[in-house]
Amino acid sequence: MELKSIKDAFDRVANKHKLSHTKTHEIVHMLSQELDKALSLMQDTQLDHKSILVDAKKLFTDKSPAAQLDSAEKELNVALTKYPKVLEKQLNPEIAKAYRTNAEFDTHVVNQIIANFFYRQGMFEIGDCFVAETGESECTTRQSFVEMYEILEAMERRDLAPALNWAGANSERLKQARSDLEMKLHSLQFLKISQGQNSQEALSYARKHFAVYADSCLYEIQKLVCSLLWDKNLEQSPYSEFLSPVLWDNAVRELTRQYCNLLGESSESPLSVTVTAGTQALPVLLKYINVMANKKLDWQSVEQLPVAVELPEEFQFHSVFVCPVSKEQSSEDNPPMMMSCGHVLCKQTITRMSKNGAKTSFKCPYCPTDIDSTRCKQLYF
Template sequence: MELKAVKDAFDPVTKRQKLCSSKFHEAIEQIGQEIEQALIKLQSADASSSYPDHKAIVSDLQTKLKEISHVSQLESSQKEVNGALSRYPKQLEKNFNPDISKAYRNVDFDSHTINQIIVSHLYREGLFEVGDCFADEAGEQEATALKSPFIEMYHIQQAMKSHNLEPALKWASANCEKLRQNGSDLELKLHRLQFVEILQNQGRDDALKYARTFLSPFASSHMAEIQKLMACLLWAGKLDISPYSDLLAPINWEKLCEDFTRQFCNLLGQSFDSPLSVTVSAGVQGLPTLLKLMNVMMNKKQEWQSMKQLPVPIELDKEFQFHTIFVCPVSRDQATEENPPMLMSCGHVLCKQSITKLSKNSTKTFKCPYCPSEIDASHCKQLFF
């Protein structure tokens, strides 16, 4: 699936469409101007007693309109766009394979785990009735245990989107010890934004009272942040033109909502991103490579259903790279305590036994299998996951 080829084919289409559109708009604007001028002449003629020939004005207008926009010229521009559009679908068909079933491989999935992932995803999205229905029809009643906490999270998120921090503040206060153990400063961030809201909407006195009650406990560990907020008191009512106007940016609400969701899921023992959405996104990214591989194997009449591993690597972005285990890319062996992963000076990682073989028992340098760097085995460091 060559996205660059598709983009290269689409660019001329957009350029021709923009050119055609500009020609049409220019012609329409000129036509409007000529009509307005003709109307002014007609109105002035009506106001006078001479009553000149109106037909002459209309005839002159018709002549000018024909000069402005020949139908053949506009049709020619439109034909160019239509021609480019007719070729573009062919490029799409060439690069996008509508049949992705050949990239499917028969794998024995744990249906119980998959059902729980789906139910969890539906609850995360606030689709509680749909999640209940799916859990009931799939016979996964225990999966509904996540419903109650996700309902709480969903309501707090909706309140934050409406600039109501009270539910989030109550939750953070109830879980303050756990948040501190995790090194989170979510509670301070919530109070900071609430302080700014009070300062903007209620005034300096109420903001100062709020700071003394809720911000003072953080002074010992976040003095610089507290001092910045206290300086905002000098700009009450005009914080938007102050050196601290960044505190009013809408992005602060988005980041805070994201931080809250992350901490809530963390305390719940869930990942921040939905496992289902991560799986689908990773699959979409790896699908082009799989389709290319399948085309090659089909041409060579090879079967991949029985393969234990893919003959080519599937490159995914960093957010899809998880290292609960490490498999050496050279030996294909899983790392163990006796054969740990080792970080080479170039940044790539191999298992210790592979480095030992490549370096002839550390007696000589060797070339990294993935880059031109020369590696000294004595400079490799063990990694701990």
């Protein structure tokens, strides 16, 4: 949520605590010095002990250490009292306000999405339990993800046989997707054989499997073969990069991505992406809803948000653009156009807003910027 507000409130508490500690230390030190001074004077039998005590009492009364301590502690307590309220406000907002009561959900579709999420995360027992309790039919992707995780678990054990078999069976589809996964897997198998100090077997493996990649991966093949010259001391060689576990991590990520791609699934869980993006957009949405409530406007009747919700690049998908004003899908004759303020509308919408070119400027429907229609730029997705 608003982490800056929480940090500012925490910093205020920390600063007040530091000041209170410093003030307390100063007062205690002052009292200790005055008491030591009075005791030192009282050791002199020539002086009046009563007057010494009266002077010390007067000094303590004038300094009023208790009042100073109370003042410092009061400021700290005020900051401590406000901090939980900030946490409560920022970390426990009433997110139900952001729910559209008129939204309709297909329960079957939602259940399938949730089950699919469990299976693609490898949580098969939880997925099976969820399917059984909801009374849904088995998710169609379950068996495919079982196979994927069997391959990934084998790779964790440094067993590449299942991965190579799957890549070989889908070789043509991987080539069409322009993936070098098969080459990566063969490279890892080659390195695994060579690190077993069996150079002849590694060369035989290279002759058998690297020839088809000679045109596209020649430099990489040359490096792999040359690494055999350092098979007994690879970590001290120019090819020490081949010992990095990052190579295996990259292969696992690429296999997961391509497996999901060939399965017709996105590389990231749609449910996970939706929840993460929604969480990041929620603070802006809640703030907007509160503003609407103060103005006594109905959130449920709004068709689109009049405020921009900024999301990171990984949550921006532009395979299809729909004009937020006309609700029309962009086309070659009606392409998306970016205005000088950064907002995007379809070309026909901009033409209508500029009165078919009768005037060159108009107000952006999303911000108060004056837009020059002649300066709008076409976007290509």
